[in-house]
Amino acid sequence: xxxxxxxxxxxxxxxxxxxxxxxxYKTSINNLQWYRQNSGRGxxxxxLIRSNERxxxxxxxxxxxxxxxxxxxxxxxxxxxxxxASYFCATxxxxxxxxxxxxxxxxxxx
Amino acid sequence: xxxVVQSPRYKIIEKKQPVAFWCNPISGHNTLYWYxxxxxxxxxxxxxxxxxxxxxxxxxxxxxxxxxxLKGVDSTLKIQPAELGDSAVYLCASSSRGxxxxxxxxxxxxxxxxxx
Numbered sequence: 553x554x555x556x557x558x559x560x561x562x563x564x565x566x567x568x569x570x571x572x573x574x575x576x577y578k579t580s581i582n583n584l585q586w587y588r589q590n591s592g593r594g595x596x597x598x599x600l601i602r603s604n605e606r607x608x609x610x611x612x613x614x615x616x617x618x619x620x621x622x623x624x625x626x627x628x629x630x631x632x633x634x635x636x637a638s639y640f641c642a643t644x645x646x647x648x649x650x651x652x653x654x655x656x657x658x659x660x661x662x
Numbered sequence: 663x664x665x666v667v668q669s670p671r672y673k674i675i676e677k678k679q680p681v682a683f684w685c686n687p688i689s690g691h692n693t694l695y696w697y698x699x700x701x702x703x704x705x706x707x708x709x710x711x712x713x714x715x716x717x718x719x720x721x722x723x724x725x726x727x728x729x730x731x732l733k734g735v736d737s738t739l740k741i742q743p744a745e746l747g748d749s750a751v752y753l754c755a756s757s758s759r760g761x762x763x764x765x766x767x768x769x770x771x772x773x774x775x776x777x778x
Binding site: 640652653 | 705768774
């Protein structure tokens, strides 16, 4: 069973534009993580935000977390063609289990 | 530092045949995970090891799937017999000691299994 629901399922933008992906979840969490997966490859960890944090930055990535709404968003600024990939949010529950959403497929056109 | 290594990368078998996947985690990572990823979906945990011990195998279909992690390093996931619905990508991941499963996980490239 997958806890996270991601929105949108697919997103197509032009290079240089910002991309925003949203994730909602159902139960309490220890932390929330975002991963990227290029076609045919394994997942790469992007950023982790703990349940007591509200916002976190890493390079062109900005993640927000609203535990009252059980939602998170990932913003990629100034997107590049190389950002084309599937992006997954994953929640870690109090038992330490990582549960992935269905992912957002991002396409950045040059 | 070498990443998580998996082999084979691709496997095509006929239904009812056995198949095995191998994973070598990042050196020093005591926690190892096997995930199943269907097309267009996120990965789903099959089993988690802390050293040699399987601490969460609740999602592993034990009638046909088995796994082992001898000596707490490499791991093997086996399916016997394979069914058509087992076609998927099997991912291995590892994470370090300390906060363990609460930390980021490092994923291998996966094994894409096709059952005909």
